[in-house]
Amino acid sequence: MQISPDKTEISDGLLSERLLEELYSKADILYFLLDDQFQIVSCNVTAQEKMGHDKKQLAGKKFLDLVPKIDQADFEKKLQICATKGYLRHFIASLRDHHNKSIDVGVNGLLIVSEDGGQSHLRLFIKDISEQVRNARQRLLSTQILQYLTQKPKEKDAIRYLLREIWESRLSTGLGIFLEDSFGKKFSLGTWGNLGSSSENTFSEQPAWNPRKWTRVRDAVRDIFSVRWTDHGSFWVDSLSDVVLELENFPEKDNLLALSDYESLAIFPLNTKTYSGYLVLTHTAYGRWDREDVEFFESLITSLLLLESETPIDDVAFSAPQPTAFLQQIPFIGVLYIQKGRIRFANPWMHEVLGFSEEEFLDKPVLDIVEPAYHEVAENLTVEIRSEAHHSRCWEIGFRDSEGKSRLTDCVVAPCEKDGSQIWYLNARESVQKDEEDESVKARKLESLGTLTDGIVHDFNNVLSNLMGYSSLLSEEVPKDSPYYEDVQEIAKTSEKASQLTSRLLSFTQDKPHVVKDLNINGLITEVAGVLSRTIEKNITIQAELDDQLKCIEGDAGQIQQAFLQVAFNARDAMPMGGKLRFQTRNMSLSENAAKHQNGAKSGEYVQIIISDTGQGMNAKIREQVFNAQFSTKNQSGRGYGLTLVQDVVQKHQGFISVFSDMTKGTIFKIHFPAAEKTVREISNPVPYSHAHTRETILLIEDQTKFRESAIKMLSHYGYKVIGAENPNEAMAIYKKYINRIDVVILQMISPGVEVQKILAALKKINPAVRIIASANPGEDALIDPRLRKYFAGFVQKPFDQRLLLREIQGVMNA
Template identity: 30%
Template structure:
């Protein structure tokens, strides 16, 4: 219906006939009602199709209304839902909680809760309910708008679990973790443990508080930290080593990982700090150990469990001659010499494979083929589980040490044999003194045409040969009397060269190569000649088919390097004389015995075995050294080193004074009856008056009883009192007493008895008449 103002209105017309001709129209304006109904239809439509679940519930819990989303989410039809209660939809909801909840809803007008209903298929999901209270007529209703928050709950649970997990990891981390924004705003328990403080102490402070003024490299901590912070905030993570200070001021080294993290849209720094003090200490120890291994003088070899070399130190390279590159990947057989048999190596490997340490001496071979004597310690390497991972070998080169020990043993042997030989020669000299002396007296008393004279000559000739033998023994034992004087070795060789050539066969070429500088030594000329004759004779016999014999001289300087290399000598200048031949040479066993007295490789009757022993003794008596280098079929070289002197004077022959007698009183003290008798007979024959003493004690007593004795002749070795003791007592009686010592030993042995050199005169046995008389007269005429 249209109103006068043009507005259209909805009306309800009721027509009632009064009679056939009249009726009553009732017009009711239902415009508002229509609008309300339309609104209700729209509301119903909206509620039915809303995405949220909408359910109306009565105060007894029965469902009054459910929209499409509720039906769809719960899996029930509308008819099914309208016949159910909330306790059927959510069996977990406690009935005793319903009344308090409804009371609260009525009082407050609204209620917000979360429930977990069960779908028709039995699955459970989460709903967030926003309920409003509605009272209509006699009924009370709750209009519940429900939203499925299952995914949100899962996300929240996941986030909560992540946060819990992060917090657990954060707190249980083995490294210190700090969250920094200008100052420290968060840290884990490890941080407090590492820095030795409580959380209140560390929070709100800057990292500079926990850093020294300067870092290990000299950088200022504040400047360096600021630079790293800027770089990190620019998106460049930082990883570096840093020196921190604990709360008590002690410093420690750490590795720091600095990254930028976003928290609620703001940039923060996360610092993960690892204390590397122990690692740095371990690294330093490993560095020192590595340096020690690299610089060790001993060979160090490390192999794997199969024995393949993994590492060798520089000492291995220096000693064996193999480079590290050549050795790695090889086995220790690389230096095997072939000296040891299979059983030796089987024992070695069985020992170390069984987990034990093998120690012993082993002979290996250098790259150049020369042999090395080594003391070795080989140990198995085990991991923490006790499994074998490899082997380590420590070897010390004792080649020179073995050589020195061999030389020492040889020297001891030579000393012992020399002492024995000297003792024999001394006793034999006493016998020869009497033999030669009395034979000479007999010779002097015999007529020149006596038929017995040739026999006496033969006795004297044989005695001279015996004396030569004793001189050889004394030379070997370094007890032969010698007269030292400055001698140019070059001059001595030139003077004897012609004689030496006469010793050689025509097929031997004698060559000399003498040093251009002076080669002056303190030596006994006759002894040097004997060395040359003996060595040349030996070389000749070693070259039956001819060859080359070379005599050379040089001046060498012995220093520590020389002594360390060759194993003998003392610092200073030495004259070297070498005698080399191209003969048969000799093996090691022969070289060991070559200087032994009476040792010879010559045929029976072709040598005494004293030639080289004599050379050895003479060299030692001259404070020199002798070496021999020889191999079978490679010839032989003898090298003699004698101390050089600055003197340029040469040895001159002394003229033997004429034999004269006298009438002075002489005391002769000699324990050997034959020698004493011979001496007294000779001296008496030449006019001297004689007093005899059989030992040192009688000599002192006789000197004390006869105050007018002009000369005392003392044997150096006597019973009761030796020559030195008797000499000292005699000089105590008369400091001006003149004494002549005699001995079958060298002058050095007499000195060893305690007599000061320069305060006595000396004559060597065997005594020859003319030499004895000349020496006595010389002393008496002073």
């Protein structure tokens, strides 16, 4: 089955398939488009990176081939449900990458049917949740061990319990523990498949599986590069087969080959006064564990050793002045000994996690470190609990650390029958402050919104491209005495303004500057005044005195407007009873002597913007700190808030700002930007373009059909002969055929599945003197490899402004 992913043209509404792939790559989501046979038609970059295959390798492949065999039947049922119902909501599953490594994922799906009701496709939106799943499994395992600590387990039962919990949590598919006491007595327990079939001494009949042989394995692999170690002597490998190949003359090589069904291997040493030995874990997946996993298993080993202790938990003498070594040794959980609602002992884990010293903990009411929302739960727990059902239950309790951050924990309470006191065993659930987490969630939502906005604006830009192209043609064709002339001119101006707004919106969502060379400050102020007239109090009068000979500047319109708005909002706050807000513009020259007093400003020509109000002024002390980010006077004069942003914007544009204020007259902000050569009047009334003698031929390479057609008509109107090409193959065939006639090539720089570097190299190989003008949407120019820029004779932004496009072509031709 031959499928070309670069030709995918499925679209619903404004969102094209190419756009969806870009959108979800930015959101770090694996995106797949499947046909009605669940074969992959296309996918995004994130899917290619996660699965370890490029787009061509994945296209035409059965999607279920990416799913572990054991899960394929269930996954296929879910896809069939999606095809029937039209959607699939957050199905938890696993995928396998090219290393056969398991990836835990959350899957959402959507059925897309073509407009004619014929062909249907499935869109799968897949999020890698391996980290969340791993944390959840580890937290569950730790909590279960906490609950088990409140019982009185026998030594071998405790070992069996821990191994079973590790296996059932799917953290390992094979495991075993091999111990030897000081008298040489060996003890082993484990499974290499189904734990239900394992029994005590499963490996005792195999002499290769004793602690001493595992020691020789450890020594043999010490110098192998792919083996990774911890500070505690544990080690792990991503591929057991690779390690076996390097052990050529190793006696235990054949024994390791018996584990050839497994890929990942991890070995942990166990050493106490009574026992020495190893915990051995294996997994069928390549690279199943990382350092964080291994360190987690190391923390469990300590619990295993404590569970072997013959001293029952309830027999520990908590009333003694010094706590027993049993409680001091637990490194991965918190332990609080509470008597009559007060803390009598906290183990080192509590000191480290909550940040309180031993003295600060001692005799402290436990409610002092519990979040208020959890006081009721804690109060109930501090009452003597004798019910077995209560003290085996896991409770959620939030603690407040020394810095005021919230720490959510799972808490298991064990009562001490002697005096009604309790032990609280605590497992950290989260280590971030709640409000920080809320902000993180908000940030992710805003990021998603920005990504979606980015995509919609790109598609809207394509619509505007057609509108601008045809409206510019109409504006040339309709005579001035026509009753429709003014209407056509207004359409052209409005579409051009819409294009500028989308460019600025893209620069905002992408957090990139959108610098305009000939920026009209008067126009920005007019827009700001319009916004303010609709939003601020009606008792504030807005005035604008704008110099029609004002020079342009080079800058980011969005950032500068934000600065103007921020100054205006502060002026509004300073006039609670009403007043006047005035905007003024003028040209000015800054001498070298005057520049020395403006914090590094350079002498030369500037555009000055004066924003003044008649509100409450500032005294000298407040005025000195008005740009301090840590300073606010909202409870005084209403000044200070957000002015740091204003100063930052001005400085980014190599300008400077001055503040003058009087407590009785109001405040004046004077903002200065370096002036460009052109004036506002010159860019508002451009010299008409003459095309009387134009005979050049242009090759336009553009994949958007409507935009290509409108651009061809516009350029043809001005006398150019234009040949359009939809893709690189068509373009190269045309260029080879008409190489002696084509004067300029306009090349679309960002196109799905197209390697621009290869096109440039091919064009340069055919004609080293080829003149190429690059074209790109707003924001896409930042994606162009800087090394390629030397091949371009010019650059033009889409949608095409006819004046700028014609000027660029003319400049390239005359160069």
